[in-house]
Amino acid sequence: MACSYNGQDIEIAFNARFISDMLSNIDTEEVNLHMSMPNRAGILTPSKAQANASEDILMLVMPVMIG
Numbered sequence: 001m002a003c004s005y006n007g008q009d010i011e012i013a014f015n016a017r018f019i020s021d022m023l024s025n026i027d028t029e030e031v032n033l034h035m036s037m038p039n040r041a042g043i044l045t046p047s048k049a050q051a052n053a054s055e056d057i058l059m060l061v062m063p064v065m066i067g
Contacts, residue, residue, distance in 0.1 A: 012038045013066050019044075022059045038063060 012035055022044050023031065030047035044059040 007035075010035055010038060011066065012042070013064050014042060014061050015064055018061050022061065026057060026059075038066075 026044075026046055028046040032045050032047055034043040034045075041060040041062050044061060046057055
């Protein structure tokens with residue numbers, strides 16, 4: 001899986017199974033994952049270029065503690 005990241009460095013972890021489930025339920029090749037702080041939810045949306053105009057998708061994924 002390739003990604004492009006813009007912004008300040010951040011150390012955050014998500015449950016890979018949750019991310020995988022979300023990606024399998026979005027009918028698009030590219031998504032955006034917006035992150036603000038390590039203790040805040042990530043927001044997963046289809047990329048603007050590939051979003052389906054007939055539906056509005058926004059998924060939240062909560063971070064997990066890094067031990």
